[in-house]
Every structure is written in structure tokens, then in C-alpha cells.
Amino acid sequence: MSVLQGKLLIGQKAMFGQSSSILAIDPSTGLKLEPPYPGGSAYEVEEACQLAWKAFDIYREISLETRAIFLETIANKIEMIGPMLIDRAMAESGLPKARLESERARTCGQLRLFANVVRSGEWLDVRIDEQLADRNPMPRADLRQRHIPLGPVAVFGASNFPLAFSVAGGDTASALAAGCPVIVKAHSAHPGTSELVGNAIQKAVIECKLPEGVFSLMYGSGREVGAALVADARIKAVGFTGSRSGGCALMKIAQSRNEPIPVYAEMSSINxxxxxxxxxxxxxxxxxxxxxxxxxxxxxxxxxxxxxxxxxxxxxxxxxxxxxxxxxxxxxxxxxxxxxxxxxxxxxxxxxxxxxxxxxxxxxxxxxxxxxxxxxxxxxxxxxxxxxxxxxxxxxxxxxxxxxxxxxxxxxxxxxxxxxxxxxxxxxxxxxxxxxxxxxxxxxxxxxxxxxNGWPTGVEVCNAMVHGGPFPATSDSRSTSVGTASIFRFLRPVCYQDLPDLLRPDAIRNSNPLKLKRLVNGKRES
Amino acid sequence: MSVLQGKLLIGQKAMFGQSSSILAIDPSTGLKLEPPYPGGSAYEVEEACQLAWKAFDIYREISLETRAIFLETIANKIEMIGPMLIDRAMAESGLPKARLESERARTCGQLRLFANVVRSGEWLDVRIDEQLADRNPMPRADLRQRHIPLGPVAVFGASNFPLAFSVAGGDTASALAAGCPVIVKAHSAHPGTSELVGNAIQKAVIECKLPEGVFSLMYGSGREVGAALVADARIKAVGFTGSRSGGCALMKIAQSRNEPIPVYAEMSSINxxxxxxxxxxxxxxxxxxxxxxxxxxxxxxxxxxxxxxxxxxxxxxxxxxxxxxxxxxxxxxxxxxxxxxxxxxxxxxxxxxxxxxxxxxxxxxxxxxxxxxxxxxxxxxxxxxxxxxxxxxxxxxxxxxxxxxxxxxxxxxxxxxxxxxxxxxxxxxxxxxxxxxxxxxxxxxxxxxxxxNGWPTGVEVCNAMVHGGPFPATSDSRSTSVGTASIFRFLRPVCYQDLPDLLRPDAIRNSNPLKLKRLVNGKRES
CATH class of the missing domain: 3.40.309.10 (Aldehyde Dehydrogenase; Chain A, domain 2)
Structure with a gap:
């Protein structure tokens, strides 16, 4: 376990936090688990947000293939941690080995599924309405739409899925797939698991030659570090799985900002x-x-x-x-x-x-x-x-x-x-x-x-899944937090009018270099 | 002008409001325009919401063809009003005739465009992941996703587009296209124009044999009638075009509800x-x-x-x-x-x-x-x-x-x-x-x-348009209020697991009666 250092991961740096420490506790024994994890403070939030902001414009325009490989590299690096990850997660969560092994498989499978979603490019939802210069009474300009990512996303790790809904879980995978840098606030119950997975992502970032701000990991209290993250002007969306009160608190912070931002909080359901x-x-x-x-x-x-x-x-x-x-x-x-x-x-x-x-x-x-x-x-x-x-x-x-x-x-x-x-x-x-x-x-x-004639436990990661629902199940019924459609949570449409082809992003260029099936003049390309 | 009665349209009823009256004023002369429009009160809000709620489950499941014909019928009925509509809109807005005629054409064109969007069914975004009974270690259930409408929508008429962004404007057209009943709060500057258009929609509802609650029209102050509408539990989304302060006030009401709802407010931009x-x-x-x-x-x-x-x-x-x-x-x-x-x-x-x-x-x-x-x-x-x-x-x-x-x-x-x-x-x-x-x-x-090398005035109604943007341009950058993609504002995904085919909605049935190009096991049908 000496690989655990108790350090926040801010871009490619690893540093001790400035706030009071968290110690994980084995719920089956009540024993404290080393090392201590000093919490982040305003200083590290600033650092992480600044790096994420700097990374955003670069990361969102790397090729789809590079982004896909990045997601796959994260999966590979997580698998390479080996049994240490399962052992630590067991100690921190009390969950049995088989469950955590299948959760790891799900986490990595999810990253690889999103890699293929990125490659397919359907999420760009490209729409082209070509110029109609001779139209009466008014000509039509050349109008092209694609989706772009919202910006850096704050992700809150969940207690009940230390792998599949935490540092490299569904929210992180879908945000990275969309082109958003991610800053994770680890759940305080499993900081060691979080650090191990965080290390894996950090390695994937450098291996894929991405700007370091694509990923940071912080520990600390939700009320301090979490609230500071959600309030930061450079954070443009939030992913959260947890209690109704926790989710509602984040919604309130997000709505009180100068620029309100979407919060995807999955909260409470009696099914x-x-x-x-x-x-x-x-x-x-x-x-x-x-x-x-x-x-x-x-x-x-x-x-x-x-x-x-x-x-x-x-x-x-x-x-x-x-x-x-x-x-x-x-x-x-x-x-x-x-x-x-x-x-x-x-x-x-x-x-x-x-x-x-x-x-x-x-x-x-x-x-x-x-x-x-x-x-x-x-x-x-x-x-x-x-x-x-x-x-x-x-x-x-x-x-x-x-x-x-x-x-x-x-x-x-x-x-x-x-x-x-x-x-x-x-x-x-x-x-x-x-x-x-x-x-x-x-x-x-x-x-x-x-x-x-089934039972709701067991949420398949696939294209048709909806893990969402009206409030208070989630804060935003228009989305899902599991499955490939979750990428849409972190995207917004932009329309380009009369751009010269050499200024156009690849997705909307005449030569269609991404080979997308675009909606052209209302007809889907085949 | 005797066709103007000054009555609220609540479903198929026309009734005088209970609150103080609004009189339109010709901005070019300062003269008051008859008739007076008594404002709605809590009573009519309750009536309209109850009817809308009752209509919702029925309206959202009528055939796509019926829904499309309804939109086209509204367009036809608006055109049938004839010059009276233009005259009244001129008097209420000070806008020139040619502009209002082209705005009417845009309004009707928009309704017809949405009719074809409805027919195409792409907005249902159907995704099917078929059962994998023999998969190891766990079989996969049959999972199918479609989009359903959010529920009744409150639409606020805009001052600057008495036709294209008011009673039968973009918000109404996209909400009705999505399958949402609509309750419009008319802009107080043009109640007469609103009543004429409202009458047209009312007629279209009856002609298409739809439940009456699909459409209601109210006059009154935004702070009273508008706020009461947005606060009503049966309203599930809001469309607004107007000032930053007005939009932010609605966002606040929507967020303070027991069940927060999305507000699509288009507010402030210096372009x-x-x-x-x-x-x-x-x-x-x-x-x-x-x-x-x-x-x-x-x-x-x-x-x-x-x-x-x-x-x-x-x-x-x-x-x-x-x-x-x-x-x-x-x-x-x-x-x-x-x-x-x-x-x-x-x-x-x-x-x-x-x-x-x-x-x-x-x-x-x-x-x-x-x-x-x-x-x-x-x-x-x-x-x-x-x-x-x-x-x-x-x-x-x-x-x-x-x-x-x-x-x-x-x-x-x-x-x-x-x-x-x-x-x-x-x-x-x-x-x-x-x-x-x-x-x-x-x-x-x-x-x-x-x-x-163009100018931002002139917003084409098409597939690629984005009339939206980050706050404060709008309250929700993930959407557009002009163009066919605006239908997505009023939809949410639902996943159906292992439903017997006879219980499935048409969009996800095996026989694909709507002839959609669905995403089946991750592949787009051709």
C-alpha cells in the first residue's frame, strides 16, 4: 500500500492538501486506514480550475481518435493497478471482492464503450443547411451546427460505487468523452481507492500527451472543497450521485452563481x-x-x-x-x-x-x-x-x-x-x-x-439505458447518468454561419473528414 | 374588430378574467385600443392547468400524423384570419405591415416545419439494445429508449415578435410538436393579436378532435398570472423571451418549486x-x-x-x-x-x-x-x-x-x-x-x-440554427429556441426494460410501425 501517498492530484502534480485530514475507515472493523488524506483548500481549487480552464480549448479539439484512445488508456491503466485496487476498495467500502471485481470490469467497459461513442461522432449531431443564394424573398446563409462541450466539469464520487461512480466512473467517462476536463471531489469514504484510480488517469493523461489540466483529483469536505468547486466560474457543469440534501445543496450553489450551471444530481428513489x-x-x-x-x-x-x-x-x-x-x-x-x-x-x-x-x-x-x-x-x-x-x-x-x-x-x-x-x-x-x-x-x-417482470437493481451500461428520472430521483429528468446518452449532459449546440471552409471545425467541413452521417438540408446522409 | 372579445381562452371556453384589465396602446399614437382584457387570476390558472394536465397523457400519445396535422391546421387557421391580424398587430406594436406579413409567414412556416419534424420521428431518438439471454456472466435484458414530452408548458409571449415568438410562436410550436400542452401568457402589449391567434389554435384543437386542454391563453401581469403558472405543479417547463430580470425571476420561481423545472429564457445579448x-x-x-x-x-x-x-x-x-x-x-x-x-x-x-x-x-x-x-x-x-x-x-x-x-x-x-x-x-x-x-x-x-462576414439580425428557422447561448443570453445554453432542434427542450428519455410487445409504445415495437431509423445494438438502422 506504500503507493498511496495521501496527495491531491492537481494536473500532473501530487501535493498535500492544506485542510484537515480524512482517514478512511474499514466499516467492517472500524479501524482507520493509512495514509491520512489532507483535504484541499481554496488554493488547490484555484490551481485545479486554472489548469482545467487552460486545458479545455485544447482538449476539446484533439482528434476523436486521440480522445477515444485516452479513455481506453484510462481503462488499461486501471486494470494495471491489479489486485491492490480491489483490496483497498474492499477495505474502504466493506463490499465483497466479487462485486468490486465486476464493478471494475464495468468501469473499464464503460470507458471503452465511451471511446467508441466518441469515435462514432453521432453525439456531434451535425446539421447542415446549405446556402440558398437565390431564395426569395431572402437568400439563406450557409448554416452548420455541431455540439461542443460545456467546459470543465466537477464530479463528486459516490459512496456506493467506489469505482463505477467515482473517480473514473460514469460521470467522468461521459464528461471526458464529451471533451470536458474533469475535477473530481473524491468521496471521503474511499480516498485510497480514489488516489489509485486518480494515478491511473494522471498516467493516461501524460501518455496521451494531453494538457495536464484535463484531470485533477481533490479530497476534502463537500461543504468546503465541493462548494468551492461548484461556485468557481470556470466550472461549467456538475455530476453528483448521493443524498437528496447533498444534491439540492449543490443545485442551490449552482443557481446562485453569476452564471448558473447545470447540475446532474442523482439523488433519491424508492423504486x-x-x-x-x-x-x-x-x-x-x-x-x-x-x-x-x-x-x-x-x-x-x-x-x-x-x-x-x-x-x-x-x-x-x-x-x-x-x-x-x-x-x-x-x-x-x-x-x-x-x-x-x-x-x-x-x-x-x-x-x-x-x-x-x-x-x-x-x-x-x-x-x-x-x-x-x-x-x-x-x-x-x-x-x-x-x-x-x-x-x-x-x-x-x-x-x-x-x-x-x-x-x-x-x-x-x-x-x-x-x-x-x-x-x-x-x-x-x-x-x-x-x-x-x-x-x-x-x-x-x-x-x-x-x-x-424484472427487478430494478442491475443497471446495464448500454445505448438504451436511462438512469435518471423526474425530481427528486435526479435534478434534471432530461438526462441519464448511465449509458451512452449521458454524453449529451455535457454538450451544447453551436451554429456556424457562412464560415469559410478553412475556418470550420472538421465536423462541419465540406469534405466531411469525420465521415459523419449528417443532417443535410433536413435529410439524413446515408 | 368586433371579433375581439377580451376573453381568456381556457381550453374550448372563452371567459372574462377576474383581475384588472389591460388595454393595448398604439405606440405610434398613444391611443388605447379596445377591447379591455381583464387579467386572469388563480381561478383561471387552476382551470387551465387542470385541463392541460388532463390533456397531456392523451395528446402525447396521438399519432405523429395527427400531431403534425394539428400544427398545420394552426398555420392554416392563422392565415385564414386575414388582414385583420396584421392590422391589429400593427396597431399594437407599431411595426410596419411588410415586417408583420413576413413574421406571419415565418410563424406559419415554422409550424409546418415542425409538422414535418414530428412526422420524421428522429426526435424520439429510439435506441434498442436487444436481449442477450446467453451473455456471461450476466444476461442482458431487452432495453429500449424513446423520448417523451415533459408535460404542460407555460409559454410567455415576447414583446418584439407579436407573432413568431408569441401565442403560436417558436416556443408553442416546439412544445406542441414535442407533445406538450401549452398555456400561453400573452404579452400585455398585444392582447388583441394574441386573442386572434389564440382563437385560431382553439379552432385547430377542436377540428383535430384533440382534448381541449392542449391549449389555453391567459392575459394578466407576469408577476401574478405568470408567476402562478410557473409555480403550478402541473407545469413542467417554461418558455420565455424577454428581459434578463424577467427571465431570472422565472428561473427563481422554477427552482423554488417542490419539483424544480427547466426554464428556457432567452434574455440578454449584445452580439x-x-x-x-x-x-x-x-x-x-x-x-x-x-x-x-x-x-x-x-x-x-x-x-x-x-x-x-x-x-x-x-x-x-x-x-x-x-x-x-x-x-x-x-x-x-x-x-x-x-x-x-x-x-x-x-x-x-x-x-x-x-x-x-x-x-x-x-x-x-x-x-x-x-x-x-x-x-x-x-x-x-x-x-x-x-x-x-x-x-x-x-x-x-x-x-x-x-x-x-x-x-x-x-x-x-x-x-x-x-x-x-x-x-x-x-x-x-x-x-x-x-x-x-x-x-x-x-x-x-x-x-x-x-x-x-454577415450580420446577426435575421434568424433562419432551419435545422442547423442555434438561437441560444451561455447565460445571460439564455438560461440554458444546452438548447435553442429557434429551429427544429428546439423540440429537444421539451423531451426526456424513458427506458423500457423487457416490456411485452403489446405494451410497448409504437416507437419501440418490434415491427417498427413508425419506420424509424433506430439505434439497434449500437448500429444505426439504414
Whole structure:
């Protein structure tokens, strides 16, 4: 572990921060992990922003191939860290080895996928309307549009994905793919993992001969370093995954700037699952088991954990609850990511336990160890749910609330009442099609992803994915933070009117050197 | 004019508002124009929002062909109003007949263009990643993405385009094209024009058998009716063209909601024109004349009026100023849109006149009539400009400020110092290519549209247009308010996982009934 130095990475420099130190803690033992990570201060924020700003105009105009190779080089360098990365991430997060290995594969796969997105150039969305010199009553100028990156982006590492949503995670990959320099504020739970990955990116920057300001990494408190970053005039967008309060605080800072900027905060979702009656009756047992399996996965520490299950009050539901309870009781507890998350989970669960309108139906086993997430299942009525705001808030961890409805109207009413969600799920059989059709438009208005007969945990990194949704699921429902469409978060269109060809960027030149399929005079090139 | 009733249009109803009345005023005479328009109140906002909400799920799922025909029907109905529309718009705006006729043509052309955008379906951005049941270590689900509309949109009519940016203007056309019901808050300067156009849309709604809530029209003050609309939970986005203070007020309301929503406010731009030295020397006279022509067009009441011209202090610039002055002095004043706009112009011009660092070089003729915009030309130095915030603010009207620079560094410095702009223009010759290359990336960071050897007034409605730009030009640089790409402002992506084909919306069905060129497994269908 001697490779860990506890240094901020500012461009190609590594330096100790000026603020108080962070020490990572192994959540399974409570032991502190060396080295200390002194936090950044206004000085390093200034340095990082200045370098990022200087790098921006250069980085955004390097060839698409160079940018793609850069992303691939980052992936290679991360893999080259070897088992040390997994070991440190395990120690800092309490997550099991297999999970972290697959998260690393996902992280690197994601970078390589974005490399190919960059190469394809579709994201440039080039549109050309050629000159019509003889048009009456007015001639038309030559007008050409391409997308350019917004500018340097501040990325906040997430607690629950120390690799795939942190230093080289989805936000970083999509911002770099778009042509934006990135300054990461590491999550304080895993500074060592962050430093290792940061080193890998730093090496990729130099190997690809890019301006050093393309990437910097800072530690420190969100309220100081994070707030200073978001307030800096050179930062033009923000990527964040975390709590609703944290995300809203960043939105507020971003909106109070002289130049407000977009914040992509992925925050809070309880991911309702509607189990329709025919499905419940015909295969309730199977649904109950897979529900619990999705719920307890990773101690429920996923943004898409199924926190709400809605079904008709019925004999079939009683049986469903029995099977789910049995499955949950067999579940052994897992270590949560941090003591803070564990405390938050305990508080949330106590809030439900002490609510007279809610009944606990099962709890999982618990190991005699630190920060163990004892999974829980509660039940309440539609009426009580609708009348108690407390029951509608996300509790981060393996807890879910079953809602008993009197009829399909109750079910639709619950759906309509919910805040914005990352996901909404239907468990249905063919005979449930009528109520499914009724629920679908409501679910579309509420969620970024709609599933049928699956479970929301497990977010595929692909072209069609939407990991987003209306507030408070995210701060901006027009975007996704997973999948190739996330590149659009960091782009804006620019129109070029009557530029001489030798001044035009490649994407819009007559000779089409990037071989793009452009929209020319309203027709897509083939 | 008896067709004018002064009634709000709430769905298919027409009703008198409950608040104090607005009377349009002919800015050229100061005379009040009948009838009075009682303003809307909380009651009508509630009515309109409820109808819009009820219409939303239906309207967004009608066939693309029906939606396209609806847009075309609106255009037809507007044309069928005949000369009455032009007469009333002339009386309410002081704009000349030819201008309003071409604005009507633009408005109807825009609606028809969007009809074809709707038909093409490219905006649905359909992406399909097919199931990979045998993939290791994990199978992939079937994932399909399409775009859906955000929800009901509040549109604020603009003072300076009583047709093309008001009731059936760009914001309304793009929102309706996206599938969003629209509630328009008419600009108080032209309620009669608004009612006529509103009637046309109302008729189109019924003729196309659409739910009535697809369109409503309200009058009243922005601070009351406008604020109530933006605050209503059923409104999901806002389109606005107007002042910086007005736009920022709406942004604040939108951000303070329980569910923050996007505001597309097009606000303030001074549209810098950089006249490079070789161009200035070789054809300064011609540039000076076209500069003044662009400046005085429509009394400078365009968002893209060239309010700033930057050039080297030189003999050539002296000559340029002489020619421009001569042209300006020959210009006869035009009536401004409203008394308020005239007052604002006078105040802005006085601010420049009384600034000791600024010298007036010319003023146009002025007619002995009400609300006349006497065009003005001022000059200052780069140094003084950079050190005085006052000089950097937009003055709405036919006034422009010439900035004398010592060298190209001064020019670049000015460019870098500017706030966000709708447009930035280069006047250049081949020999200016080096400084042009240096300025281009700065201009890209600052503006939504970059012109070479043209003038920013005149915004083509086409596929490649960007009428947008960084704050304060607009509240959201990721979008355009003119051109077909503006449809994306009102859309968000939704992902459908493992839906049975009979539950899928047409856009993502296996049989591809909309015949879209979808992105399937990362490859574009041909």
C-alpha cells in the first residue's frame, strides 16, 4: 500500500492538501486506514480550475481518435493497478471482492464503450443547411451546427460505487468523452481507492500527451472543497450521485452563481414495484423470492433498490408476504459502506418501526459485527401510506415497504401520488394487461426506466439505458447518468454561419473528414 | 374588430378574467385600443392547468400524423384570419405591415416545419439494445429508449415578435410538436393579436378532435398570472423571451418549486462584431454601411441586434466611423414597440451619453411622433469598456458601441471578457485568418451562433440554427429556441426494460410501425 501517498492530484502534480485530514475507515472493523488524506483548500481549487480552464480549448479539439484512445488508456491503466485496487476498495467500502471485481470490469467497459461513442461522432449531431443564394424573398446563409462541450466539469464520487461512480466512473467517462476536463471531489469514504484510480488517469493523461489540466483529483469536505468547486466560474457543469440534501445543496450553489450551471444530481428513489393481481396469484412465491433477492443485494445500497411494493390486499398477498419473510429471515447481514450510512439506515428503520400504521413482517439475520445491515420488511395500507409523508422517503439500505391496496384504483392512486423515481416496475401476467396499460402512462411520467417482470437493481451500461428520472430521483429528468446518452449532459449546440471552409471545425467541413452521417438540408446522409 | 372579445381562452371556453384589465396602446399614437382584457387570476390558472394536465397523457400519445396535422391546421387557421391580424398587430406594436406579413409567414412556416419534424420521428431518438439471454456472466435484458414530452408548458409571449415568438410562436410550436400542452401568457402589449391567434389554435384543437386542454391563453401581469403558472405543479417547463430580470425571476420561481423545472429564457445579448484589421482596411465602407443597416433594422428591437463592434484604433477605423455615422444620420426614426421599451431605450442611451469615457459619434433623425427610436452610435476604448460594467449591458434598441482596441490582444481580451451571447460575428478577410483562428474558440465558448462576414439580425428557422447561448443570453445554453432542434427542450428519455410487445409504445415495437431509423445494438438502422 506504500503507493498511496495521501496527495491531491492537481494536473500532473501530487501535493498535500492544506485542510484537515480524512482517514478512511474499514466499516467492517472500524479501524482507520493509512495514509491520512489532507483535504484541499481554496488554493488547490484555484490551481485545479486554472489548469482545467487552460486545458479545455485544447482538449476539446484533439482528434476523436486521440480522445477515444485516452479513455481506453484510462481503462488499461486501471486494470494495471491489479489486485491492490480491489483490496483497498474492499477495505474502504466493506463490499465483497466479487462485486468490486465486476464493478471494475464495468468501469473499464464503460470507458471503452465511451471511446467508441466518441469515435462514432453521432453525439456531434451535425446539421447542415446549405446556402440558398437565390431564395426569395431572402437568400439563406450557409448554416452548420455541431455540439461542443460545456467546459470543465466537477464530479463528486459516490459512496456506493467506489469505482463505477467515482473517480473514473460514469460521470467522468461521459464528461471526458464529451471533451470536458474533469475535477473530481473524491468521496471521503474511499480516498485510497480514489488516489489509485486518480494515478491511473494522471498516467493516461501524460501518455496521451494531453494538457495536464484535463484531470485533477481533490479530497476534502463537500461543504468546503465541493462548494468551492461548484461556485468557481470556470466550472461549467456538475455530476453528483448521493443524498437528496447533498444534491439540492449543490443545485442551490449552482443557481446562485453569476452564471448558473447545470447540475446532474442523482439523488433519491424508492423504486416502486407494482405486483398485479394475476401475477401475484399465479406466481407469487417466485416473485416474493426474487423481490427479496433484489432487495438484499449489496445490503440494499443501490439507487435502484426496490423500496416499495404495491399489491392488492388478498390471500395471495398474505402468502407472498410469508414467502418473502421466510426468504428475508434466511438472509445474513452485510457490512454497510460507512458508519454514517449505517446510522442513517438504523434511523430510517426505527422511524418505520415506531410508526403505529406500519407493521414489521420480517427481519434478516444479523452478524455480530460492525455496521451490519439487518434487512427489514414492513407492511402498511394504501390509505396510511398516502397520508404519511414519512413513509414516502427513501431509506438507503435493505428495507422495503409493502403497501396493501383495496383495488386497482388504489394502486393507480399510489402510482400517481409518488414523487419522481429512477425506476418503476410491473410484475404482471397477460391477464393483467388492462391495469398495466392504465399504469404505464403514470409510470412514464414518474420514472426514467420502466421494467416488466424484472427487478430494478442491475443497471446495464448500454445505448438504451436511462438512469435518471423526474425530481427528486435526479435534478434534471432530461438526462441519464448511465449509458451512452449521458454524453449529451455535457454538450451544447453551436451554429456556424457562412464560415469559410478553412475556418470550420472538421465536423462541419465540406469534405466531411469525420465521415459523419449528417443532417443535410433536413435529410439524413446515408 | 368586433371579433375581439377580451376573453381568456381556457381550453374550448372563452371567459372574462377576474383581475384588472389591460388595454393595448398604439405606440405610434398613444391611443388605447379596445377591447379591455381583464387579467386572469388563480381561478383561471387552476382551470387551465387542470385541463392541460388532463390533456397531456392523451395528446402525447396521438399519432405523429395527427400531431403534425394539428400544427398545420394552426398555420392554416392563422392565415385564414386575414388582414385583420396584421392590422391589429400593427396597431399594437407599431411595426410596419411588410415586417408583420413576413413574421406571419415565418410563424406559419415554422409550424409546418415542425409538422414535418414530428412526422420524421428522429426526435424520439429510439435506441434498442436487444436481449442477450446467453451473455456471461450476466444476461442482458431487452432495453429500449424513446423520448417523451415533459408535460404542460407555460409559454410567455415576447414583446418584439407579436407573432413568431408569441401565442403560436417558436416556443408553442416546439412544445406542441414535442407533445406538450401549452398555456400561453400573452404579452400585455398585444392582447388583441394574441386573442386572434389564440382563437385560431382553439379552432385547430377542436377540428383535430384533440382534448381541449392542449391549449389555453391567459392575459394578466407576469408577476401574478405568470408567476402562478410557473409555480403550478402541473407545469413542467417554461418558455420565455424577454428581459434578463424577467427571465431570472422565472428561473427563481422554477427552482423554488417542490419539483424544480427547466426554464428556457432567452434574455440578454449584445452580439459583438469583431471587425478584423484587413477587412477593415480593404472594405471598411461596405462593412460600415451594412453594420448600420443591421443595427437600425426594426429600431434595433431584435435579440440579435449588433450592440458592440470591436476594431483596431486606426485610420481605417476613423474612416469606418465616418461612413457609419453618415449612414446613421440618414436613418429616420421608427416607432418602438411600447412606451416602456422606449423609456428603457432612452435611459440606456442617457447612461452612455453621460458616461465621460464614452463619446457619441452619431445619431439618427427623429420624427416628431411618439416613442421614436433615435438610433445612436457611441465609441469608447477597450480599456474603458473593460473597466465599466455599465458599458457591457444590453440596451434594447438601435444603439451600438464601437470599441477601439490597441492590438489583437486587446481584441481577444474583450472577447474573453464578455458574458454569454446569442451571436458573435467576425468581419474578416483571408489575411485575418490567424487572429480569426485565435478568436474562434473564445467565440464558441461565449455564443450560440458564430457568423463570418454577415450580420446577426435575421434568424433562419432551419435545422442547423442555434438561437441560444451561455447565460445571460439564455438560461440554458444546452438548447435553442429557434429551429427544429428546439423540440429537444421539451423531451426526456424513458427506458423500457423487457416490456411485452403489446405494451410497448409504437416507437419501440418490434415491427417498427413508425419506420424509424433506430439505434439497434449500437448500429444505426439504414
Amino acid at each position: 416502486p414495484v407494482f405486483v398485479l393481481q394475476h401475477a401475484l396469484e399465479s406466481r407469487g412465491d417466485e416473485i416474493a423470492k426474487s423481490y427479496v433477492a433484489s432487495l438484499i443485494m449489496g445490503a440494499g445500497q443501490f439507487c435502484t433498490s426496490p423500496g416499495l411494493l404495491i399489491a392488492h390486499k388478498s390471500v395471495a398477498l398474505d402468502s407472498f408476504v410469508q414467502v418473502a419473510s421466510k426468504a428475508l429471515k434466511e438472509n445474513t447481514s452485510q457490512t454497510m459502506l460507512t458508519e454514517g450510512i449505517y446510522d442513517g439506515y438504523q434511523k430510517g428503520v426505527s422511524r418505520l418501526s415506531s410508526n403505529s400504521k406500519v407493521r414489521e413482517v420480517a427481519r434478516g439475520k444479523v452478524k455480530n459485527s460492525l455496521n451490519q445491515c439487518q434487512s427489514r420488511l414492513f407492511i402498511t395500507s394504501a390509505h396510511d401510506f398516502l397520508n404519511d409523508k414519512d413513509l414516502q422517503e427513501e431509506i438507503f439500505g435493505a428495507v422495503s415497504l409493502i403497501i396493501e391496496c383495496d383495488d386497482d384504483d388504489d394502486v393507480a392512486h399510489i402510482a400517481e401520488h409518488l414523487e419522481g423515481q429512477l425506476t418503476a416496475t410491473l410484475q404482471m401476467d397477460n391477464l393483467d394487461i388492462d391495469i398495466a396499460r392504465k399504469l404505464l402512462p403514470i409510470m412514464e411520467r414518474k420514472a426514467g426506466r420502466i421494467l416488466v | 459583438p462584431v469583431f471587425v478584423l484589421q484587413h477587412a477593415l482596411e480593404s472594405r471598411g465602407d461596405e462593412i460600415a454601411k451594412s453594420y448600420v443597416a443591421s443595427l437600425i433594422m426594426g429600431a434595433g428591437q431584435f435579440c440579435t441586434s449588433p450592440g458592440l463592434l470591436i476594431a483596431h484604433k486606426s485610420v481605417a477605423l476613423d474612416s469606418f466611423v465616418q461612413v457609419a455615422s453618415k449612414a446613421l444620420k440618414e436613418n429616420t426614426s421608427q416607432t418602438m414597440l411600447t412606451e416602456g421599451i422606449y423609456d428603457g431605450y432612452q435611459k440606456g442611451v442617457s447612461r452612455l451619453s453621460s458616461n465621460s469615457k464614452v463619446r457619441e459619434v452619431a445619431r439618427g433623425k427623429v420624427k416628431n411622433s411618439l416613442n421614436q427610436c433615435q438610433s445612436r452610435l457611441f465609441i469608447t476604448s477597450a480599456h474603458d469598456f473593460l473597466n465599466d460594467k455599465d458599458l457591457q449591458e444590453e440596451i434594447f434598441g438601435a444603439v451600438s458601441l464601437i470599441i477601439e482596441c490597441d492590438d489583437d490582444d486587446d481584441v481577444a481580451h474583450i472577447a474573453e471578457h464578455l458574458e454569454g451571447q446569442l451571436t458573435a460575428t467576425l468581419q474578416m478577410d483571408n489575411l485575418d485568418i490567424d487572429i480569426a483562428r485565435k478568436l474562434l474558440p473564445i467565440m464558441e465558448r461565449k455564443a450560440g451562433r458564430i457568423l463570418v
